[in-house]
Amino acid sequence: MENNIPENIENKLYKVKYKTDSKCHLNPNNSKCLQCIDKVCTIICPANVYNYNETEKKLTVSYEKCLECGACKLICKNIDWVYPSSGKGVNFKNS
């Protein structure tokens, strides 16, 4: 059926309003990420914040896309998770 609803997550996130914080509020312990097999954060995050870069052997964190749900910190103990600074981060207008 026809509609104007993007299927791709990046295009969905394009519709979300943010006031981007100057510093990252999600800090995984990269040495633990190296040993982590499942990397579940890359799957369950509803904003696709976490991606594992195989060549650099590093977890990239696109914190500016974060919807602040907190799911990642519950499935992984190695993410230092705090809220963005005052007034910063996601700004839901229609939810």
Place this chain on the structure above:
Amino acid sequence: MSEEISEKNKIDVIVVGAGPAGVSAAITIARGGKKVVLVERGSFAGSKNMYGGVIYSHAAKEIFPNFEDNAPIERFVASHNYVLLSENSSTIISYENYEQEKNAFVAIRAKWDKWCVEEAMKEGVYYAPETLVKELILKDGKVVGITTDIEDYYADIVIIADGVNSLLAKQLRLRENIKPKNVALGVKEVIKLPAEIINNRFGLTNEKGAAYELVGGPLEGLFGLGFIYTNKDSVSIGLGVSLEDLKNKKIKPYELLEKLKSHPAIAKFIEDGELLEYSAHLIPEGGYNCIPKLYTDGAMIVGDAAMLVNNVHFEGTNFAMISGKFAGETALEALENNDFSSNMLCLYKKKLTNSFILKDLKTYKDVISVLSSRTDSFLNYYPSKVNEFFGIFTTADGQEKRAKFVKFTKDFFRKRSLAELFKDAIAGIKLVFGILK
């Protein structure tokens, strides 16, 4: 910090978080003539909030008796629908009560929460948006204030209404770390459609709205449900699925939502729509067994922060508002007696215990764990069987009916071992007796 400064920045009560629980607590305190500041980390109240969702009129009325006059209500829920999905069919049970069409209403949180705070300010609540509370200040084990990005503030009581992730409850060690099985991850899309099209598609008129709970099919036996709610000129569609299941089955939540949206029973509702917003939030699922210690010296915990949600009935906003009100009343009593110890604040717990909130949560304390142990049965297999039955019942194809019903019955027992059926029956009995005992 010197005593002098602490006195300058001191107020009767600080409420952290301007959601339904926080605003209800704050307005109750202001109405009692005490000084209260409502602190919110977002740029406006509601900007961090997402829910299914509906707000229940009984709770809204208790806090805002005349809310119907000017609150930003999208539509009252006049039509309740339960959709059992299989891969390529659906069965809908629809309930409408023409004498009681205003029991619940749909609102958009960015508008509703903001309106609530504006009302609270009219009644004397001090409001501090864009203020992130970094931690609570403790003195001799008692909560005495908050540390924000900018300054420290002091109060006789701090009411913790900072939502499901409550970092403050965690700081006080009032609750253990939440386990993934005790929360659902909710994702939702708000899809713009003209009001007339919504009315036609959902069979609605004027301010009447519809709620749909979606079971089975694309949810692939995960422990969770989908939902659709009609706004004025948009439709909210989403799902809430156990974080544990998403983790174990390695499913991306937005891909699951895509599958749900493309099911023929659902796709027809959002055809030609335009995405307004995508959002995500955690939903407390642990119920009675996961409620933290609700108070300590100088502090009380309300709403989602206290895990006060009844998932079976989609009740959360009403628990939030009424728990906030109880905490507000308790704070007034404590200020009257100049006693902010746990001894005094346990009145809050008593109020919750004597109300529908803890009574209902206690009644349902085992429901989620029983259901989640039989997810595939109750949320996948039986819904698909219902669809299969109606498939046979409604199909005329020149074949005799008896043979089809015999096959249906045989398959029912063949595809489900007796042991499995027995476990389902036991779970069913547990549910009924668990609730009625």
